[in-house]
Amino acid sequence: MVKVYAYEDNDAIAESLAKFIIQQQDAILATKEQFTIAISGGSLISILAKGLLKNKDIKWSKWVIYFSDERVVPLNDKDSNFGAFEKEVLQPLAHENLIGPTVVTINESLVHSKDHKTDQQIAEEYEASLPEHGIDLVLLGCGPDGHTCSLFPGHQLLSESNLNVAALYDSPKPPPRRITLTLKYLAKSGTICFVATGSSKQTVLKEIFGHSESKLPSAIVNGLAEDVKGGVCWFVDNAAVEGVEVEKLQY
Numbered sequence: 001m002v003k004v005y006a007y008e009d010n011d012a013i014a015e016s017l018a019k020f021i022i023q024q025q026d027a028i029l030a031t032k033e034q035f036t037i038a039i040s041g042g043s044l045i046s047i048l049a050k051g052l053l054k055n056k057d058i059k060w061s062k063w064v065i066y067f068s069d070e071r072v073v074p075l076n077d078k079d080s081n082f083g084a085f086e087k088e089v090l091q092p093l094a095h096e097n098l099i100g101p102t103v104v105t106i107n108e109s110l111v112h113s114k115d116h117k118t119d120q121q122i123a124e125e126y127e128a129s130l131p132e133h134g135i136d137l138v139l140l141g142c143g144p145d146g147h148t149c150s151l152f153p154g155h156q157l158l159s160e161s162n163l164n165v166a167a168l169y170d171s172p173k174p175p176p177r178r179i180t181l182t183l184k185y186l187a188k189s190g191t192i193c194f195v196a197t198g199s200s201k202q203t204v205l206k207e208i209f210g211h212s213e214s215k216l217p218s219a220i221v222n223g224l225a226e227d228v229k230g231g232v233c234w235f236v237d238n239a240a241v242e243g244v245e246v247e248k249l250q251y
């Protein structure tokens with residue numbers, strides 16, 4: 001079953017999400033040396049910054065951080081998911097004089113090519129850096145159109161069954177060139193956790209949780225709950241789930 005944890009505002013989500021992440025981290029580090037986590041871009045990053053920075057229970061030196069999707073732009077571009085995470089989390093963390101996490105980015109030296117084959121090479125190289133058996137914890141966003149990672153409604157990549165990471169050149173949300181984890185690889189995740197906030201998400205969440213046949217990418221990921229050992233859950237604010245028929249839990 002997909003669990004939905006609902007809170008009044010972003011501060012409360014940030015605090016509970018951090019507790020959830022630490023619990024996942026500790027469970028994994030009790031069995032192996034490193035904790036692998038995938039981060040998405042967009043609104044998730046500032047919630048992570050709020051909950052994780054200055055949190056003494058995060059074992060940053062044991063984290064290996066991947067990106068659920070990435071825009072094919074230079075890493076310091078305003079559109080880069082890594083760039084946003086670096087600005088909001090990694091740079092402030094560097095001031096704390098800690099041994100930081102390992103962060104796996106796309107090969108920036110290839111982003112200036114306009115050849116689609118090069119984007120495929122970026123995706124292939126990223127795929128080669130991923131753990132074969134899946135990432136321990138994958139944090140996802142959900143756009144108002146129901147996209148997650150860079151998997152967009154109706155896009156052909158939803159039926160990609162060979163690749164773990166794929167390139168696309170026609171993202172309906174700018175920028176158009178991106179790479180993304182595929183549904184095939186997401187199904188291998190240890191745990192999947194969505195974060196969605198704000199009233200702009202209400203309509204899409206009504207469809208995702210109200211129509212079991214929904215073909216929206218985020219609804220398809222909910223459908224992976226049986227394959228994903230730790231399950232699929234959502235951290236939302238009350239505005240996002242107003243009028244959505246779900247059991248609202250607290251973590």
Ligand SMILES: O=C1O[C@H](COP(=O)(O)O)[C@@H](O)[C@H](O)[C@H]1O
Pocket residue numbers: 040041042043044068069070081140141142143144147148149150173
């Ligand atoms: O383009 C993207 O959008 C989604 C959703 O972002 P949000 O701001 O609506 O939460 C994000 O998860 C994804 O990583 C990003 O590339």
